[in-house]
Amino acid sequence: MDHRHLATLICGLYAVTWLPVPGAEQTPAQDSFAAQIRPFLAKYCYACHSGEKARAGLHLDQFRSEQDVLQKREIWEKVGRAVRSHEMPPKGKPQPSGEERNRLASWVEQHLSKVNCSGPRDPGRVTLRRLNRTEYRNTIRDLTGVDYKPADDFPGDDVGYGFDNIGDVLTLPPVLMEKYLRAAEEIVVRHGAPEEIREPRCHLEVIESADPLPGLRILFDTEKEVGRNEHRLQC
Numbered sequence: 001m002d003h004r005h006l007a008t009l010i011c012g013l014y015a016v017t018w019l020p021v022p023g024a025e026q027t028p029a030q031d032s033f034a035a036q037i038r039p040f041l042a043k044y045c046y047a048c049h050s051g052e053k054a055r056a057g058l059h060l061d062q063f064r065s066e067q068d069v070l071q072k073r074e075i076w077e078k079v080g081r082a083v084r085s086h087e088m089p090p091k092g093k094p095q096p097s098g099e100e101r102n103r104l105a106s107w108v109e110q111h112l113s114k115v116n117c118s119g120p121r122d123p124g125r126v127t128l129r130r131l132n133r134t135e136y137r138n139t140i141r142d143l144t145g146v147d148y149k150p151a152d153d154f155p156g157d158d159v160g161y162g163f164d165n166i167g168d169v170l171t172l173p174p175v176l177m178e179k180y181l182r183a184a185e186e187i188v189v190r191h192g193a194p195e196e197i198r199e200p201r202c203h204l205e206v207i208e209s210a211d212p213l214p215g216l217r218i219l220f221d222t223e224k225e226v227g228r229n230e231h232r233l234q235c
Helices: 003-011 033-042 066-070 073-084 098-112 133-144 174-191
Strands: 013-014 129-130 202-206 214-223 227-234
Touching: 033 066, 033 098, 066 073, 066 098, 073 098, 133 174
Parallel strands: none
Antiparallel strands: 013 129, 202 214, 214 227
16 A cells, blocks of 8 residues: 555544434335224214314314324324313213223324324434544554554543543544644554655644534645645545
């Protein structure tokens, strides 16, 4: 492996933790609303809660499928509680049996507890995770054979919930990035790089940005026959 490429690789060592890939879509269960719930509503509820003069503005006749119910969860939570507690239907109206009440209330509880996966998927932001000092040392040793001990020079890793390898907790301040650059040069030398590329020729530049996380630009300078060239690696 070219030593310049090795140095670049060592400088940028980090691991990206991706969220699990969602599985295939499940086949929706057969809509049981028409078979189990609408007959109950037609028998005990539509007389008061349908049409233009629906009491309390509750139009139960507008619900025609399980999907309609899931879009109005708050309404159906109240319906389920009212039927189970014998609050509805009101006294003086035909009353469902205990089995009918339990069937409707149980159906409502079961279906409202489902997670709606049909909407747009938003897994949230993806954490760009860096290696902690122990992981960095092990990776360098496995990659190059150099037993580099970053604990002697690197700042301490951030700790959250008792762990020092949580991506959302580990930060990458400019001072640590500079330590990475120096470590890369030292590791390349230990690995046996040619003499002409052992002199330090890289520095860190912070990019001003409106973004709360500033960009980092690593500048690698090399000497060539045509003169001094500057290579930019923007993170």
